[in-house]
Amino acid sequence: MAISSMTQAAAGRRRRWFSARARLITLFCILVLPALALRLFTAVWPIIATIDWSFRRVDAMGAGNYVGFANYSRFLGDQVMTASFSFTFWYVIASTILQICLGLLVSLLLNAAFKGRAIARSINLIPWAVPLIVAAMGFRWLLDDQYGLINDLLIRVGLPPVHWLIQADTARLGVIAANVWRNTPFIAMIFLAGLQGIPQDLYEAAQLDGAGPVQLFRYVTLPLVLPLVITMSMFFAIWQLASFDLIYGMTQGGPGFATSVLAWQIYKQAFQAFNFGYASAISVVLLLVIALFGAFGYMLFRTRQV
């Protein structure tokens, strides 16, 4: 009797525990559902559909027959696409390297003990508050051939004016400069938070050992912010691979297709030419590039941590 009542009690407890657990998990599902539904509807399902479409003929009339790798071979044979592919790559690499290096420099400035620090930190937030499309227009106007500020400055110091957005190489320089101007402050802000997390006594100990400012940076600051540098580089590289606003506002991929990136070509093929199948194939190529960057960043992160 005693034993069976004990097992009954245990079973009751277990049942209660189970039902409490079941209730908790039900609550979990209810709480996560709205956010999950949003992501499934606007990100996961469309990506799967895009992969499917990339193997089909899809136009304004809707999805048609499967055409195998036709869209992909069209991509490979399209000079504009291969050029866009390589410019996307160089645009992201150059922008990210410049943003990370300048961001680190600016964060050191924002962390330095001097009277202008509070003002510098406020100024640093301004580019972040400027919408990308406004920054794009602003730079396009700055670099205007005839009435732009930059050419006026060049003339004033006795240099010849430059046809910034009309020549391929200077146009590339221009969009990278605009991108670096807009995003460096954000990176500097994150690095500043990292710098503020470094214990002060590490610097004091190194100074007691006779380290100068360069050595302090090399042996104390840099190793401690390096994990943050790697994570930020990865995030920014991945995010900028899909960047669209700046190119759209500044050059529309021009002159010719000198500043064309994959995201712009996807938009152009889909919403101006209504070649949805082809645009989907370009999307999948972009996805693969992003996955590669992500895997590379993850490996870098792992080797640094171990």
Next chain:
Amino acid sequence: MKFLRSSKIGTWLGFALFAVVTLLPFYWILLSAITPRQDLFSSPVHYWPEHPTLDNFISLFTVIPFWSYFINSSVMSLLSAFVSVLTSFLAAYAFSRIKFRGSNLLLLFFLITTALPPVSTLLPLYDIFARFHLLNSLAGLIILVSSMIVPFTVWILVSFVDQIPKELDDAATVDGCPRWLAIFIIVAPICMPALATMFVINFVIAWNELLIPLVFSTNVTAKTLSVGITELAVQANSMSKPWELISAIGVAMIVPVMVLVFIFQRAIVSGLTQGAVK
């Protein structure tokens, strides 16, 4: 001592360079917005507003439906911020408090979906929206924009909820308060500063969004200011693009964000750095 002084000078020089480079494009937009057109298109360039005017802003109302675009931008951004913060907070609470096998994987899944580029997801969505006559609706824009910000918001809010002692909501449930209610009356008020910060940040991100309204809004009922500025840039006339109007709408887009950023500077910085630095 001598070294200290030279490093001070270096710091100020660095500051001067930083300030000029950061402020110059911003100043150029501001200057162009209050300069009459004939002054803008003359060489050499005027570095100072010689005939400051608000005419460019007034012309905005006649050249484009500025008022509708402004209201659309505001409604879209406010509601996107609200929807994204609410759904992310609920999810963040669940991820922080209710752990079971696979729950962390689901969180990871959320984060990985941020890497999916919006431009690659828009094609099937456009197809569906067109089929169900959802193009040109603010509700459609709000769903798409808020979803885009959800993963980042969940990520940051999870770390905030983690900092709140679990005992607080456990105590409430022991006292007979159902857990779902405890989320709203115990946890949410404590998280209020974090929720407000995320609301401001998400408002700014939504306000700046171009691609989604550009694709999904084709008429005045759902076009936003970011689309308006691109419409102005398409208009070319005999001389050049209407840079005075483009600058004016640019300023109109920057000002609300700038006000928010300077009011909530400290909160925004802590909110944005929360996720990255741990």
